[in-house]
Amino acid sequence: MKTVLITGASGLIGSQLTRHLLSRKYTVHTLTRNKKMFKHKNVHPFEWDIEKGTMEPAALEGVEAIIHLAGAGVAEKRWSEERKKELSESRLKSTRLLYDFLQQYPHTVKTIISASAVGYYGDRGAEVLNEEMPPGDGFLAELCRKWEDEVMRFAKIGVREVRCRIGIVLASAGGALPELIKTLPLGFVPYFDKKELYYPWIHIDDVCGIMLYALENENLSGAFNVTAPAPLPMKALMQKVLEVKSSRAMLVPAPPVVIRLAMGEMSEMLLSSERCSAQKIQQAGYRFQYPDAISALKQIFGKN
DSSP: OOEEEEESTTSHHHHHHHHHHHHTTOEEEEEESOGGGOOOTTEEEEEEETTTTEEOGGGGTTEEEEEEOOOOOTTSSOOOHHHHHHHHHHHHHHHHHHHHHHHHSOOOOOEEEEEEEGGGGOOOTTOEEOTTSOOOSSHHHHHHHHHHHHHHGGGGGTOEEEEEEEOEEEOSSSBSHHHHTTTGGGTEEEEEOOTTOEEOEEEHHHHHHHHHHHHHOTTOOEEEEESOSOOEEHHHHHHHHHHHTTOOOEEEEEOHHHHHHHHGGGGHHHHOOOEEOOHHHHHTTOOOSOOSHHHHHHHHTTOO
C-alpha cells in the first residue's frame, strides 16, 4: 500500500487523519522535532528542525504523498509581534524545507496536500465565498496567502498540490466546540452579537474525508474550501448545539467590542465572517458524512 508522510501528525486533525490512514492500510511516516518522544503506534517518526533547515532524508523513502499540517496553533497564545512571527515562520519555513528537500534528493512524491484556512478570505459578511475569490485583509488572510504561495511552488517541480482551506473544525476532543460551550454548565452560552457573522463549520471526519479523497483522486488540484455545505450564523450554530443537547441554557449576546478589548488583534479569528461554499469539492465528487450541523453535533455529543 502507499506510503504517506504527515507533518503535524500529533495535532487535532493530524492524529485523526493518521487513524484513518492506518485503517486503510497506508504506511505512515511523520516528521517530529524529537522522534524519541513520538509514541504513536504503527507510525514511523523522523526528525526535522525547521529553524536549522534539516530533515532526515529517510523520511521521504517510498513516500508518494505528503500531507502538510504543521504550524503553530493560532488560538494558543495572544498575538504579540513575536507570536505572529512564530505563526508565520512555522508554516512558511516548514513548507520551504519540504520543497527544498524534494529538489535536492531523489524522491517518489507525486502529491502534496497542505492545510490552509478560511481565514484566507478575511471578514466578508454574508458574501458567498468560492475558491476564486481574492484574499481578504488582516493578519490571518495575509498569512494564508503567503502559506498557499509556498505550496503552489510544488507544481513547478511536477508535484500535484492541493490546498485545503479549513473551516471551524467541530470535534469532541478539541478544536473550537469545547471552548464555545465551556460555560454551558453555568446555564448560559455566549454568541458574538455581530451582524452577518457566519461560521464555516465542518465535522473533523469530513476534514479527514476530504483530504483522503484528494489523496486518492489524482484529478484534484488547487484550492478547496474544506467546510460543510451549510455555513451558519454563529447564533444559529449555538442554537443547534442547545437543541441537540436538549439544554435550557440561555444564549447570551457578547458585544464584539468586548472581544476586541479582551483579545486585541487576535479577535479577528472569532469575529471574521466567512460564508464559504462547498460546491467545488462536492462537484469533484466528495459526499459529506455530516452535511448539516444537527447530524454533526449528534455524532459529537453521542446523540445518534
